Amino acid sequence: MKIVVTVKVVPEKIKFNKETKRIDRSEVKMILNPVDLVAAEEANKLRNSNDELIAISMGPPSAAETLNSLFKYGFDKVYLLSDPAFAGSDTLATAYILSMGIKKLVPDFDIIFQGDYSIDGATGQIPGELAAFLGIPFLTHVNSVNRKEIVRKTETHLERFQFITPVLLSVSDDANYGISPNLFYLKDSIEKNTEIINNDTLKANTEFCGLNGSRTLVSSVVQNEVKTSTEVIKENGAEQAAKLLKEVGII
Amino acid sequence: MRILVFTGEYNNAIRTAKEISDDIITASFKQCADCAEFVPDKKITSFESGVSFIESVEEKTSPDAIFFSDETIIRESASFFAGKRRLGLISHSNKVFIKDGKIIGVVPGWENLSAEVFSLTKPVLLLLNAKEKITLNKKSPEIIKVDSSLLKFEGSAEFKKNPLENANVVIGIGRGVRKNLIPKIEKLAEKIGAEIGCTRPVADSGLIPLNKVIGDSGVQINPKVYIAFGISGAIQHMSGVNANYIISINSDANAPIFSVSALPILGKAEEVLPQLEEWIKNIS
Numbered sequence: 001m002k003i004v005v006t007v008k009v010v011p012e013k014i015k016f017n018k019e020t021k022r023i024d025r026s027e028v029k030m031i032l033n034p035v036d037l038v039a040a041e042e043a044n045k046l047r048n049s050n051d052e053l054i055a056i057s058m059g060p061p062s063a064a065e066t067l068n069s070l071f072k073y074g075f076d077k078v079y080l081l082s083d084p085a086f087a088g089s090d091t092l093a094t095a096y097i098l099s100m101g102i103k104k105l106v107p108d109f110d111i112i113f114q115g116d117y118s119i120d121g122a123t124g125q126i127p128g129e130l131a132a133f134l135g136i137p138f139l140t141h142v143n144s145v146n147r148k149e150i151v152r153k154t155e156t157h158l159e160r161f162q163f164i165t166p167v168l169l170s171v172s173d174d175a176n177y178g179i180s181p182n183l184f185y186l187k188d189s190i191e192k193n194t195e196i197i198n199n200d201t202l203k204a205n206t207e208f209c210g211l212n213g214s215r216t217l218v219s220s221v222v223q224n225e226v227k228t229s230t231e232v233i234k235e236n237g238a239e240q241a242a243k244l245l246k247e248v249g250i251i
Numbered sequence: 252m253r254i255l256v257f258t259g260e261y262n263n264a265i266r267t268a269k270e271i272s273d274d275i276i277t278a279s280f281k282q283c284a285d286c287a288e289f290v291p292d293k294k295i296t297s298f299e300s301g302v303s304f305i306e307s308v309e310e311k312t313s314p315d316a317i318f319f320s321d322e323t324i325i326r327e328s329a330s331f332f333a334g335k336r337r338l339g340l341i342s343h344s345n346k347v348f349i350k351d352g353k354i355i356g357v358v359p360g361w362e363n364l365s366a367e368v369f370s371l372t373k374p375v376l377l378l379l380n381a382k383e384k385i386t387l388n389k390k391s392p393e394i395i396k397v398d399s400s401l402l403k404f405e406g407s408a409e410f411k412k413n414p415l416e417n418a419n420v421v422i423g424i425g426r427g428v429r430k431n432l433i434p435k436i437e438k439l440a441e442k443i444g445a446e447i448g449c450t451r452p453v454a455d456s457g458l459i460p461l462n463k464v465i466g467d468s469g470v471q472i473n474p475k476v477y478i479a480f481g482i483s484g485a486i487q488h489m490s491g492v493n494a495n496y497i498i499s500i501n502s503d504a505n506a507p508i509f510s511v512s513a514l515p516i517l518g519k520a521e522e523v524l525p526q527l528e529e530w531i532k533n534i535s
Contacts, residue, residue: 034455090339091330091340091342092333092334092337092338092339092340095334117468123342123343124326124330124342124343125326125329125330125333125340125342125378126330127327127330128298128326128327128328128329128330128331128332128333128334129330129331129333129334129340130334131298131331131334132330132331132332132333132334132335133334137297137298137299137400137401137402138298138327138331139297139327139402140323140326140327141323149405153410154322154323154324155260155322155323156260156409156410157407157408157409157410158407158408158410159296159404159406159407160404160405160406160407161297161402161403161404161405162402162403162405164401164402164403167402173461174460174461174462208337214339214371215333215337215338215339215340215370215371215372216339216340216341216368216369216370216371217368217369217371218366218367218368219350219355219367219368219369220366220367221360221364221365221366221367222357222364222365222366222367223364223365231515232504232509232515232516232517233514233515233516233517234517234518237500237514237516237517237518237523237526238516238523238526238527238529238530239526239530240514240516241478241498241514241516241527241530242527242530242531242533242534243530243534244476244496244498244513244514245420245443245476245531245534246534246535248475248476248495248496250419250420250443250444250475250476251443251531251534251535
């Protein structure tokens with residue numbers, strides 16, 4: 001089987017410049033989106049020795065260095081889709097570019113794993129849009145997968161589905177503790193490098209990429225109004241708290 | 252402006268839609284006799300039936316905008332529908348308003364910031380945070396025939412509800428709490444019959460399980476009293492808190508949580524906790 005995992009490189013911490021109203025990305029450490037490492041572990045649990053594990057990411061060329069660490073986890077190939085034409089993509093444009101990457105680089109894939117959300121965006125709508133572009137079935141909030149069935153969690157139920165391929169599975173953040181590096185792959189991780197794919201190779205229609213291809217736009221970023229209380233309790237706070245608990249019948 | 256609203260377990264999206272338009276059409280992913288104008292003819296178990304339901308109702312009603320309650324199967328169906336039709340989809344909004352004739356969704360983000368997002372395509376598609384069940388006038392719905400799913404549904408089991416949801420008292424743990432204080436807070440919780448919850452960064456650190464996260468990406472709580480230790484009150488967390496009284500303990504006098512607290516206590520968690528224990532012992 002060929003198993004694809006999509007991976008996003010995200011800032012570890014968000015610094016927001018209140019004057020320029022922009023996210024300050026300078027001097028911020030970049031990491032692999034933690035939920036994608038949970039998805040990678042589901043892929044890892046499923047794979048046999050003759051299966052191929054392939055990571056696909058989209059981002060600036062600088063993301064390649066962070067992506068190189070994926071080889072320690074046993075990925076056979078890591079691709080970074082990177083082109084100036086891709087910048088400013090919303091979820092729809094991102095899903096389109098990823099679908100072009102998968103069709104070009106791994107046309108005979110069996111399963112695509114994604115994390116349910118990225119810590120810097122959290123829209124959770126890429127899986128559905130990507131499945132639509134690829135014309136394949138998909139499920140989100142997946143908790144476990146084996147070659148017989150898929151289990152996922154909705155707001156109220158655990159649901160079982162028959163396993164089929166090709167399929168796209170978006171994995172819940174509590175499915176497992178995330179993939180761990182493996183000494184077995186250490187040599188690979190020194191020798192292998194992320195392959196950067198630009199649009200000369202990918203040949204995505206630039207009408208559908210980046211800002212051109214985006215169908216939603218951010219009109220402004222606003223700071224939520226925060227009323228700061230002037231009357232904080234500096235003394236006897238614990239006493240008042242205990243009395244309140246008594247009053248409402250808790251103690 | 253005609254707005255078509257898809258709901259499921261929760262239906263507060265209808266109220267949000269009514270704030271900006273009088274021409275509202277409702278459709279429910281759940282099969283029910285009186286909750287909406289359109290319902291499916293069979294249980295929707297995955298996106299395929301969901302997308303065919305959206306398409307049929309859209310064709311019958313020609314809406315200017317479609318609002319979706321942000322619940323698993325509805326979000327799956329909406330995002331596949333958006334991809335298939337190449338339409339913009341505004342994600343998990345808290346609020347909606349109209350500016351220069353455009354529908355704007357307010358999407359909560361980090362650091363008490365929100366993005367105001369609009370769509371360039373019609374109909375405007377928008378996911379709305381799903382939280383409440385509201386009461387509606389009874390209607391007899393039109394039943395829509397939906398496609399079967401390729402994904403074969405084998406069965407389901409309702410899981411035990413997270414005890415946080417119905418807890419009478421919840422103690423929240425935020426980043427302002429030192430690691431060694433957590434067992435002591437757990438002891439207090441046990442004593443007063445409270446459930447423990449936390450903010451996402453605390454759960455991400457592995458100190459408290461992920462199913463204890465309160466907020467946008469976690470559980471909605473509805474306690475009588477919420478005691479928040481070392482929680483600043485970021486909107487992603489507070490959106491999950493619906494408490495009669497909030498008691499907050501924070502060492503930052505400007506913590507946003509103070510503005511919504513019945514008792515905004517300025518102080519370090521490690522100092523206030525033993526005092527609180529002592530007072531509880533004395534009073535109860």
